[in-house]
Amino acid sequence: MLKHSVFLAFCLLLSVSAFSQAPDSVKTTVSAPAAKPGTVAKRTFKQEMLARYGQKDTAVAIINLFAKRQGGGAAWLVTSGIATVRGYAASRGANQRSINGVVVDESDANPAPVFIIGGLAAGYGVSKLVRFSNGRLEETLTSYAAGKPLPTWVRRRLKPKFFQAPRRYNERK
Template identity: 40%
Template sequence: MIKPLLVSGFICLCAMSARAQAPVTNLESETFKQHLRSQYLQNDTAQAVINLYSKRQAGGASWILGSALTALRIVTASGRQTDVGGGYVMQEEAPSPAAALMVMPFVAYGVGKLLHYSNGNLEKIVTAYGAGQPLPRNVRRKLKPRFFDQPIIQYKPVEVKPAN
């Protein structure tokens, strides 16, 4: 039991250090949101809508990732042998790969969140709001004070020089 934990911890540590070494700044969704944030820099409601959509997109991705990891765990689970005593051994069967299909509703929920809170929908709502139209009722209802509390930061690109 301790060996898989150590191996997975080592893999996570390596992945985190690799992530820290190679900054990913050219992701399409990040540059898109940075562009929207700079376009509506003085509008706190537009910033809150961008924050809302960012959180919901991350939530959709986490549902998909969690479901994929759960399905992987179900598929790779192996049968166990338990010594009952008296020379008897009880063997439990491993779950079938079809059992991994039980996580499909959770994957569908994550995909639904990603589609509903896509960058295209975000752009439509923020552009319409910037043109003077009121926010749709469902967006107004989802805007909580925590989305307004995040500081508005003007993004400035920084030149990165590789180390020699």
């Protein structure tokens, strides 16, 4: 039973990345620039958004904000998964009673607190991935381009550092 729980938790961690992807109804088709024959022009979603809305510094800042928060959500998710597996492994055979160096009685510690804390941390990571998904990014940018004001939850998170050039190479124009 325990092996099944660990296997299901592992599968859940692998499938969580689907939460951060936009649904098919939100995706729009964007024509990619003409590539040289024999090469494949592959651009990430953020590069597409930068190409479409890159003229405005606020739009670039919004893209940088979402990229940073998505990275943070993924980091929380991976770290919580690793810590949970490590904590569970440490709880196995944790209680030993020995007499003169000879193990007389060995029992496992209760792994429930490890799974509860790991689940809470993973839930926080998933919530960040859902809140700052690519679908919400596109929705926010299209409403901003249409002249609507930025939502309060985005406006209060925008800091001066997001108006600077992105730190990652693949997110540059």
